[in-house]
Amino acid sequence: MKAIVQDTYGSADVLALREIDRPVMGDNEVLIAVRAAGVDPGVWHLMTGMPYLLRILGFGLRRPKVPTRGRDVAGRVEAVGGNVTRFKPGDEVFGACEGSFAEYATAREDRLALKPASLTFDQAAAVPISGWTALQALRDAGEVKAGQHVLVIGAAGGVGTFAVQLAKAFGAEVTGVCSTTKADLVRSIGADHVIDYTREDFAESPRRYDIILDIAGNHPLSRLRPVLTPKGTLVIIGGEAGGKWTGGIGRSLRAALLSPFVAQRLRGFISKETSADLEVLAAHIEAGELTPVIERTFPLAEAAKAIRHLEEGHARGKVVLTL
């Protein structure tokens, strides 16, 4: 089968389209004929091996242990392992796996769900990682309630476009922070207010927010805390600044250390890959409350181009590889 693989860590130049063996599935896995694969910043981290902490955490010291890139997947089940009960060959599924930039990939049963019938494979492949992140950040870390004011910093990107729509579905009043050319998009997916960060500083605004999702911008806690309500919750999701060793993790650690001593809740956040939450996302999609925003699709052979595009840091929704 054709797959996008790498022999060493590095820039997108290390990626190559090669003919390799189909992956062998385990008893708790399914084999998927991949139709589309989402691209997100996690793919860039695994490709570059940055921050170095990732390598120490088991992704491979000198080269990635899994040479095939790609995590978000949508496709058709080709075969199922002996212990798999929820899927059968022919089912259309979406979820996360190791190595979705390939014609076939294996995925754990508990990281998959049936694809919502209303979505194309391209749309479904855009959902898992960004959708899990937005849902769990709002519902679990933020404990969002109807009527609360939510600030989404990085509202136009992969995670942000899911977060704005889900916050509206939870009944919140939503303010999205993005750049000028994306203000219309952020409004169109439901934001009640938009702050164009090239013209206006959210930190200067008199508004106070019950929940801030900090997805982009790498703002220090000293800029974020004054715009939170006295008992508000800051959820630190992303940000690509920080050192080579720990990346953006330093900011989350500082938040966790400070949080017990202040009335505001300051939380770092890492999403969990669960089929139950894919089903929650599918229900929001079927209810018409959530639609993946796809900026661009690329053919599998242009995976490096897709990653370079994302690397520029100004995505407008999601980037997807089609097969």
Ligand SMILES: NC(=O)c1ccc[n+]([C@@H]2O[C@H](COP(=O)([O-])OP(=O)(O)OC[C@H]3O[C@@H](n4cnc5c(N)ncnc54)[C@H](OP(=O)(O)O)[C@@H]3O)[C@@H](O)[C@H]2O)c1
């Ligand atoms: N903690 C977790 O479990 C988890 C899970 C998924 C992703 N993440 C992290 O979350 C971050 C974002 O992921 P993503 O998939 O949304 O990335 P993305 O698709 O690349 O989107 C990033 C967005 O941020 C915007 N942006 C850049 N600077 C900004 C600023 N100063 N203020 C407001 N918006 C700004 C960009 O567009 P414009 O600048 O043109 O507006 C772009 O739309 C990454 O660091 C990723 O690694 C974390």
